Amino acid sequence: METRKKPNTCTFPIFDISSMALLLFLSGPAASAVGPATGFKPADDILIDCGSKSSSKTPDGRVFNSDQDTVQYIEAKDDIQVSAPPSDKVASPIYLTARIFREEAIYKFHLTRPGWHWVRLHFLALANDKFDLQQATFSVLTEKYVLLHNFKITNNKNDSQAVLQKEYLVNITDAQFSLRFRPMKSSAAFINAIEIVSAPDELISESGTALFPVKGFSGLSDYAYQSVYRVNVGGPLIVPQNDTLGRTWIPDKEFLKDENLAKDVKTTPSAIKYPPGVTPLIAPQTVYATAAEMADSHTIAPNFNVSWNFPSNPAFNYLIRLHFCDIVSKSLNDLYFNVYINGKTAISGLDLSTVAGDLAAPYYKDIVVNETLMTPELLVQISPMGEDTGTPNAILNGVEILKMSNSVNSLDGEFGVDGRTTGMGKHGMVATAGFVMMFGAFVGLGAMVYKWKKRPQDWQKRNSFSSWLLPIHAGDSTFMTSKGELQDATQNFEASQIIGVGGFGNVYIATLDDGTKVAVKRGNPQSEQGITEFETEIQMLSKLRHRHLVSLIGYCDENSEMILVYEFMSNGPFRDHLYGKNLAPLTWKQRLEICIGSARGLHYLHTGTAQGIIHRDVKSTNILLDDALVAKVADFGLSKDVEFGQNHVSTAVKGSFGYLDPEYFRRQQLTDNYQENRLT
Ligand SMILES: *[C@@H]1O[C@H](CO)[C@@H](O)[C@H](O)[C@H]1NC(C)=O
Numbered sequence: 208m209e210t211r212k213k214p215n216t217c218t219f220p221i222f223d224i225s226s227m228a229l230l231l232f233l234s235g236p237a238a239s240a241v242g243p244a245t246g247f248k249p250a251d252d253i254l255i256d257c258g259s260k261s262s263s264k265t266p267d268g269r270v271f272n273s274d275q276d277t278v279q280y281i282e283a284k285d286d287i288q289v290s291a292p293p294s295d296k297v298a299s300p301i302y303l304t305a306r307i308f309r310e311e312a313i314y315k316f317h318l319t320r321p322g323w324h325w326v327r328l329h330f331l332a333l334a335n336d337k338f339d340l341q342q343a344t345f346s347v348l349t350e351k352y353v354l355l356h357n358f359k360i361t362n363n364k365n366d367s368q369a370v371l372q373k374e375y376l377v378n379i380t381d382a383q384f385s386l387r388f389r390p391m392k393s394s395a396a397f398i399n400a401i402e403i404v405s406a407p408d409e410l411i412s413e414s415g416t417a418l419f420p421v422k423g424f425s426g427l428s429d430y431a432y433q434s435v436y437r438v439n440v441g442g443p444l445i446v447p448q449n450d451t452l453g454r455t456w457i458p459d460k461e462f463l464k465d466e467n468l469a470k471d472v473k474t475t476p477s478a479i480k481y482p483p484g485v486t487p488l489i490a491p492q493t494v495y496a497t498a499a500e501m502a503d504s505h506t507i508a509p510n511f512n513v514s515w516n517f518p519s520n521p522a523f524n525y526l527i528r529l530h531f532c533d534i535v536s537k538s539l540n541d542l543y544f545n546v547y548i549n550g551k552t553a554i555s556g557l558d559l560s561t562v563a564g565d566l567a568a569p570y571y572k573d574i575v576v577n578e579t580l581m582t583p584e585l586l587v588q589i590s591p592m593g594e595d596t597g598t599p600n601a602i603l604n605g606v607e608i609l610k611m612s613n614s615v616n617s618l619d620g621e622f623g624v625d626g627r628t629t630g631m632g633k634h635g636m637v638a639t640a641g642f643v644m645m646f647g648a649f650v651g652l653g654a655m656v657y658k659w660k661k662r663p664q665d666w667q668k669r670n671s672f673s674s675w676l677l678p679i680h681a682g683d684s685t686f687m688t689s690k691g692e693l694q695d696a697t698q699n700f701e702a703s704q705i706i707g708v709g710g711f712g713n714v715y716i717a718t719l720d721d722g723t724k725v726a727v728k729r730g731n732p733q734s735e736q737g738i739t740e741f742e743t744e745i746q747m748l749s750k751l752r753h754r755h756l757v758s759l760i761g762y763c764d765e766n767s768e769m770i771l772v773y774e775f776m777s778n779g780p781f782r783d784h785l786y787g788k789n790l791a792p793l794t795w796k797q798r799l800e801i802c803i804g805s806a807r808g809l810h811y812l813h814t815g816t817a818q819g820i821i822h823r824d825v826k827s828t829n830i831l832l833d834d835a836l837v838a839k840v841a842d843f844g845l846s847k848d849v850e851f852g853q854n855h856v857s858t859a860v861k862g863s864f865g866y867l868d869p870e871y872f873r874r875q876q877l878t879d880n881y882q883e884n885r886l887t
Pocket residue numbers: 223225226361362363364365
């Protein structure tokens with residue numbers, strides 16, 4: 208949770224999109240140190256007020272030890288302690304002092320118990336005459352994880368008087384835990400306060416649910432997490448002294464997309480009854496005692512989505528914990544609703560009566576959103592299941608959004624503690640590393656260009672039926688369309704509208720009523736092979752969605768007509784940019800990105816569905832480019848479902864000559880590393 212305490216009298220939280228931080232005023236009379244009794248006493252509870260000469264008590268009643276008492280933890284060469292005069296403008300005394308490190312410094316802590324720990328870092332760029340802390344740029348690392356990479360407080364907030372809190376949840380397995388502050392060259396690192404506090408083991412269970420396809424996800428304890436949002440939906444701010452584990456829960460209003468669609472509901476916290484398996488440590492009663500439900504559905508429509516948007520970093524996987532508690536129904540088995548994350552079904556027909564066993568009984572669900580499904584705004588939606596299943600309503604009581612450490616154990620940026628990198632920036636940026644992968648792509652590309660140049664021209668014509676398709680997501684389901692409509696759109700399949708010719712038939716450009724350009728592939732009804740390809744393509748494409756695969760937006764199967772409709776890909780096949788069309792040559796970077804994009808599309812085919820799909824006809828004519836030159840794999844007419852659990856699938860050899868993998872051709876056995884490796 209990135210929390211800012213603002214030294215003024217603002218008493219409501221303000222969400223600041225650019226920093227994902229929260230302004231929060233936490234003063235007032237000191238409350239008791241511990242939240243409602245839960246029986247949880249942290250085995251490790253290290254609180255340090257860095258740079259201070261004496262201990263400090265925070266408004267929530269906790270005592271942070273002074274630097275002097277904790278100096279045994281620090282290994283630093285050139286460190287400076289600074290302080291500001293006491294001020295009642297600063298929310299907590301821990302922000303009145305700081306330690307500044309001009310060189311790398313390490314805190315080493317001896318822990319009494321392994322397992323989950325909160326690591327909280329508190330920052331305020333104190334004015335001082337030693338270093339302008341607003342300019343300090345530094346990284347914070349543990350032995351294993353990158354917590355902050357080239358962090359600069361002014362990139363996170365505007366107000367130099369505002370405090371910033373970063374909260375992490377790390378499963379610490381060694382008795383010793385270190386925090387390393389590493390300033391950038393000729394800069395400095397600083398810290399105002401540090402918390403290392405045991406969290407209960409049951410907070411993160413081993414397994415959750417992967418979002419798409421929905422299936423079990425195990426190994427949650429293998430990640431580190433950053434708490435990015437913790438939201439009490441439909442209710443007020445919950446401050447640390449009122450949470451069972453000293454957490455802050457913020458209200459949901461700044462994330463709610465349309466306030467008119469949601470209505471807050473609440474009950475008294477004491478009415479909440481925890482069933483076996485959920486405890487107040489997961490979330491306090493006050494979280495479950497409030498919720499958002501659908502606003503009076505009779506005045507709007509019986510069925511709509513209530514949506515929340517959370518700005519996020521699409522280069523990371525996220526763990527979304529959704530909290531539910533049926534405080535709205537009058538009787539059991541009257542509430543059934545769907546939950547969507549980023550437009551994908553996360554929970555279908557959630558029946559709280561069954562899963563929680565009772566009304567007013569808490570239930571929570573952990574959903575892992577793969578980075579491939581992430582967007583800069585993470586979207587959470589609820590809507591009733593159907594009009595004839597119970598009262599049409601849907602609820603949400605709380606949401607926690609945790610960023611998951613990436614493949615190199617970083618929670619910030621693409622570099623690991625050991626210098627490894629995740630390879631590529633997500634949006635086609637060529638990063639400095641990932642060299643091995645890029646080099647592989649380079650070699651693959653060289654080989655492809657070489658082969659194509661050598662191939663006799665007439666082989667190029669023998670492509671099955673792709674050419675100029677193109678993809679875009681026209682919603683999640685494929686629509687069927689009528690031939691008449693398409694006849695109009697293509698000016699009655701006028702020859703001048705033809706943009707490609709393939710074995711399957713012609714490809715036309717067409718403009719739909721709303722102005723959308725689409726590519727229309729019209730099958731040749733005489734072709735027996737055509738019918739199979741037509742069906743395969745519909746079957747395959749209707750279950751696939753990926754940035755690097757073309758998507759089918761409709762089809763028509765009437766009067767022995769077979770027509771497929773795709774989004775128009777304005778830059779056509781990759782092949783045309785390589786030779787034969789006199790198009791401006793692509794740069795090496797563009798070529799690489801196309802190769803990598805195609806490889807991602809193929810990887811998704813192999814791994815993104817329950818079974819795995821082998822394309823079997825990968826070639827430059829079947830890689831289409833959109834107006835931003837993003838590569839999309841097309842033409843699934845020959846592709847095949849395979850169970851990769853088996854070593855191979857025996858099958859009749861299909862594909863295009865010149866591209867067939869020699870081993871596949873000889874042995875007639877498909878494996879997932881056949882031919883498609885050429886591009887990866
Ligand atoms: C800082 O404030 C300016 C002007 O109010 C705003 O445009 C900018 O987005 C803010 N930056 C951050 C990091 O909050």
